[in-house]
Amino acid sequence: xxxxxxxxxxDGQRRxxxxxxxxxxxxxxxxxxxxxxxxxSDDVPSGTKRAAGFDESGWTVENVHLTKSLSGVSWRQFPxxxxxxxxxxxxxxxxxxxxxxxxxxxxxxxxDGGLSWQTARDGxxxxxxxxxxxxxxxxxxxxxxxxxxxxxKSVDSGASWFFAGEGLDExxxxxxxxxxPEDxxxxxxxLAGGVAFSIGNVFRTENGGATxxxxxxxxxxxxxxxxxxxxxxxxxxxxxxxxxxxxTFEGVFRTTSSGDSWQVINExxxxxxxxxxxxxxxxxxxxxxxxxxxxxxxxxxxxAHDDAQGWQQVSTGYASLGFIxxxxxxxxxxxQRLYAAGGIAGLSVSRDGGITWEDLHTGCDRVAVDPGAVxxxxxxxxxRGDFVGGVHVSTDGGDGWSESLVGRAAVSIRAVxxxxxxxxxxxxxxxxxxxxxxxxxxxxxRGVEDRGHGQVAYYLGEVGDIAVDPAHPEIIWVTSFGGLMxxxxxxxxxxxxxxxxxxxxxxxxxxxxxxxxTNGVGVIVTADGGATWRQSxxxxxxFGSRPCPVLSLAADSQDPPSVWAGTQFGGGVARSTDGGxxxxxxxxxxxxxxxxxxxxxxxxxxxxxxxxFWDGGIYRSRDGGVxxxxxxxxxxxxxxxxxxxxxxxxxxxxxxxxxxLRSTDGGDTWQDFSAGIFxxxxxxxxxxxxxxPRLIAGSLGSGLYWTSIAAxxxxxxxxxxxxx
Numbered sequence: 001x002x003x004x005x006x007x008x009x010x011d012g013q014r015r016x017x018x019x020x021x022x023x024x025x026x027x028x029x030x031x032x033x034x035x036x037x038x039x040x041s042d043d044v045p046s047g048t049k050r051a052a053g054f055d056e057s058g059w060t061v062e063n064v065h066l067t068k069s070l071s072g073v074s075w076r077q078f079p080x081x082x083x084x085x086x087x088x089x090x091x092x093x094x095x096x097x098x099x100x101x102x103x104x105x106x107x108x109x110x111x112d113g114g115l116s117w118q119t120a121r122d123g124x125x126x127x128x129x130x131x132x133x134x135x136x137x138x139x140x141x142x143x144x145x146x147x148x149x150x151x152x153k154s155v156d157s158g159a160s161w162f163f164a165g166e167g168l169d170e171x172x173x174x175x176x177x178x179x180x181p182e183d184x185x186x187x188x189x190x191l192a193g194g195v196a197f198s199i200g201n202v203f204r205t206e207n208g209g210a211t212x213x214x215x216x217x218x219x220x221x222x223x224x225x226x227x228x229x230x231x232x233x234x235x236x237x238x239x240x241x242x243x244x245x246x247x248t249f250e251g252v253f254r255t256t257s258s259g260d261s262w263q264v265i266n267e268x269x270x271x272x273x274x275x276x277x278x279x280x281x282x283x284x285x286x287x288x289x290x291x292x293x294x295x296x297x298x299x300x301x302x303x304a305h306d307d308a309q310g311w312q313q314v315s316t317g318y319a320s321l322g323f324i325x326x327x328x329x330x331x332x333x334x335x336q337r338l339y340a341a342g343g344i345a346g347l348s349v350s351r352d353g354g355i356t357w358e359d360l361h362t363g364c365d366r367v368a369v370d371p372g373a374v375x376x377x378x379x380x381x382x383x384r385g386d387f388v389g390g391v392h393v394s395t396d397g398g399d400g401w402s403e404s405l406v407g408r409a410a411v412s413i414r415a416v417x418x419x420x421x422x423x424x425x426x427x428x429x430x431x432x433x434x435x436x437x438x439x440x441x442x443x444x445x446r447g448v449e450d451r452g453h454g455q456v457a458y459y460l461g462e463v464g465d466i467a468v469d470p471a472h473p474e475i476i477w478v479t480s481f482g483g484l485m486x487x488x489x490x491x492x493x494x495x496x497x498x499x500x501x502x503x504x505x506x507x508x509x510x511x512x513x514x515x516x517x518t519n520g521v522g523v524i525v526t527a528d529g530g531a532t533w534r535q536s537x538x539x540x541x542x543f544g545s546r547p548c549p550v551l552s553l554a555a556d557s558q559d560p561p562s563v564w565a566g567t568q569f570g571g572g573v574a575r576s577t578d579g580g581x582x583x584x585x586x587x588x589x590x591x592x593x594x595x596x597x598x599x600x601x602x603x604x605x606x607x608x609x610x611x612x613f614w615d616g617g618i619y620r621s622r623d624g625g626v627x628x629x630x631x632x633x634x635x636x637x638x639x640x641x642x643x644x645x646x647x648x649x650x651x652x653x654x655x656x657x658x659x660x661l662r663s664t665d666g667g668d669t670w671q672d673f674s675a676g677i678f679x680x681x682x683x684x685x686x687x688x689x690x691x692x693p694r695l696i697a698g699s700l701g702s703g704l705y706w707t708s709i710a711a712x713x714x715x716x717x718x719x720x721x722x723x724x
Contacts, residue, residue: 075676075697078441078704082388083410083431085380088368089132091139091157095372099158100380100391101129101144104679104701105410109158114378114393117407119678120158125149126679126702133177135184143209145174145189153209164209169193172200176233180240180258184208188215188259190245192229197248200229204259215259219245227253231326234284236292244294246281252296252305267310270299283328283342289335295354297325297340302354314354332371339377341367347379349398360398363387378404383411383431384459388446413698416686417466419490421473423690427491428704429463434478436491441706460485467507467514475529477514479504484516486530497530508553511560515580517550523565525580539583541571554597558604564625566594566609573597573609575625586625591616598641600666602648608667610638610653618653620667632661632670642685642695644709652695654682660697678702 087101096113099120106121107129124144131145142154143164150165151174168174172193180186185208192200202219203212219227232246241258251266269278279299287293287304294305295314302315326342338350340357347364348357363381370376375397383389389411391404411430419425424440435444461481469475478485478494484504485494499516501524506517513527522537541548548571556562561579564586572589576582588594591611600606605624610616617633637656644650652673653661659674660682674680679702686696687709697705 073673073675073707075674075705075707077409078444078706079409080411080428080435080444080704081405081408082383082390083408083412083701083703084382084389085391085410086365087129087132088366088378088380088391089134090368090370090378091134092136092371093139095370097157098368098378099132099134099142100408101132102410102701103128104412104699105408105703106678107132107144107158108408108410110404114391114404115406117404121678122160124152124161130174131177133179133187135179136181137184141184143177143187145177147173150174151177151189151209165212166210167212168203169201173197175231178233178235178243180235181237182240186258188233188235188243190230190233192231192248194229197229197231199226200247201227202230202233202245202259216262217260218262218264219253231280231282232284234286234294236286237288238292242292244284244286246284246296248280249277251278252281252311265305265310268303269311283325283340285328285330287330289330295328295330295338297328304354315357316355327366329367329369331374332369333374339367339369341365341379347398361392361401364392383433388433389431409703410701411703412683412700413704414683415463415466416684416696416698416704417468417476418686418688419468419473420470423688425490426696427466427468427476428698429466429478430698432459432461432463434460434463434466434491434494465506467509469514470509471512477507479507499524499533505550506553508555508563510555510563513579515553515555515563517553517565519549520546522547523550523553523563523580536581537583538581539585541567541574541585541589543569543571551593551595552597554599556599556604557601562604564597564599564607566597566611568593573625587628588619593637596638596640596653598643598651600648601643601645606666608641608651610641612637618667618670631667639683640685642687644687644693645689646693650709652685654685654697656681660685676707677705
């Protein structure tokens with residue numbers, strides 16, 4: 001596929017999406033990647049913490065209307081590879097074995113040097129894997145540090161995991177895990193949390209993660225419980241009782257007693273402008289070639305420390321360390337070679353001990369170097385720009401790179417659409433890309449554009465929704481941070497459509513018209529393929545002087561002029577019965593978000609809505625929105641509904657934290673329907689009708705899933721369904 005962009009600019013300082021405004025500024029930041037705060041998990045009776053996902057039988061919410069997963073449910077992943085990788089480590093003995101941690105897909109493992117990958121996450125938390133460590137003596141033992149859920153451990157090379165974070169603060173991010181090379185039962189964890197990661201602590205375990213204790217004597221002032229946020233740790237491999245901790249605003253601390261006590265060593269650490277705060281110490285390493293010399297990336301430059309002169313800047317001019325490298329690595333055999341990874345520049349290398357630097361690989365967030373073949377490098381990537389996210393491999397010290405994707409399905413899929421004329425053609429939007437499969441999901445392609453130096457992937461920033469014109473299926477529409485996009489050749493070429501509004505959030509077709517929900521101007525309608533648009537806000541709910549942002553749309557297949565809109569800021573649910581000319585608020589105005597709305601294809605008066613905030617639920621109206629009843633409560637956001645068009649009593653819900661739910665009575669009672677899905681935050685749903693019917697679900701960070709919903713009692717019903 002090739003993509004061409006025409007008209008409009010995707011640049012700008014202000015972005016609105018889903019009713020939320022984001023101010024985008026280009027500045028040096030202490031943390032480049034702000035982790036997502038997801039839902040937590042519960043404790044199982046055995047005393048070990050269960051992964052915050054699903055076991056074989058699902059789970060039960062404390063609500064009488066929601067029961068355990070139905071037997072026989074089995075979800076499988078489409079081979080849609082990519083996604084954000086956040087940590088990486090190499091087996092020190094079997095160097096073809098590499099582990100990589102992801103934002104929402106757990107841990108993946110390769111045993112062939114990156115040619116193929118498989119999941120290694122049974123029992124593991126679905127929270128982001130921020131750090132990984134491997135036992136140098138017993139490499140089958142692994143540790144994974146997470147965002148906001150402590151540390152997890154595997155003793156069978158990643159085949160299974162259990163919670164190993166008793167005593168850690170689970171309100172923080174485990175940025176670093178460091179093992180004592182002489183006693184690998186002893187580990188240190190550097191944690192940070194709070195606003196701007198301004199608080200944190202160093203923790204130590206001496207029993208392989210069974211228990212952890214805070215070791216911060218000398219790091220905490222004024223009798224507090226926390227130190228400043230700990231962004232980096234560096235251990236002296238030749239003297240492992242010596243450890244350095246880099247903080248967000250308070251410089252560097254050193255211990256020579258395995259953490260029992262710490263001393264501040266801040267002479268030479270620069271201050272932030274016009275403040276009493278030090279610049280952030282984003283990465284630390286100890287140079288074993290130079291007698292345990294501590295090195296640090298401070299404010300984007302490389303510094304070295306000795307007791308006589310304090311910290312001295314080593315790098316000259318712009319160090320090209322991506323403003324803030326989050327990792328610093330000393331080459332195991334070449335004394336003058338250093339690597340720095342993370343930040344804007346990606347992977348940088350110095351071949352003169354840190355004085356000058358050159359960029360090796362843009363987009364690299366973390367690097368692992370093969371200790372036995374030091375020109376073999378593995379880099380993790382986020383999904384941005386030309387990269388779908390994942391791992392890149394170099395065998396020549398970083399001069400050339402190859403993409404290592406197969407088996408790592410960790411893409412976030414926010415939108416799914418199926419071509420109604422040929423359901424083997426599936427579209428998926430996630431991590432900034434539009435994906436298309438022409439063979440029912442067996443293979444996938446991304447849209448590309450020609451920038452004059454070859455075709456590269458077209459990056460949309462983020463995809464919000466996808467719609468296929470049912471009368472002209474070669475025409476598809478995509479909402480994104482880059483604007484509203486249209487293709488007239490099945491997604492091969494995309495063109496930007498200027499509709500005079502910053503953000504279009506969602507789309508739905510009703511007969512020959514397409515409705516687009518926006519931020520700030522309500523719902524706009526086109527009947528001529530986007531050449532002209534009409535808008536009417538008569539009766540539409542408002543927030544201040546503007547129409548409420550539209551978070552969801554649904555068309556009534558039995559009555560095409562009837563369209564429903566779920567809104568934000570207390571606008572509730574609005575309905576138009578005349579094609580969007582006039583609107584009437586139909587309730588649920590006591591909820592801040594109505595992220596999903598759907599109409600039963602067999603009954604225009606039967607409507608479902610997902611409304612609320614973290615305490616959200618599913619609501620049903622049987623009288624066209626006049627009254628509503630709560631079917632399920634306390635399940636946070638509900639992002640999508642999908643009615644089975646051939647059996648409308650069966651309906652599915654994508655939820656934020658409780659996976660996919662299914663109702664077999666039209667929405668009165670619900671069951672967990674998620675067995676086989678790793679990440680329980682589901683964002684999008686679609687149903688296919690041709691052949692063996694399938695339900696497709698897009699997840700946050702663990703890819704695109706499908707399951708069969710064929711059943712002997714399926715009754716074919718006329719009409720269709722469009723994703724709300």
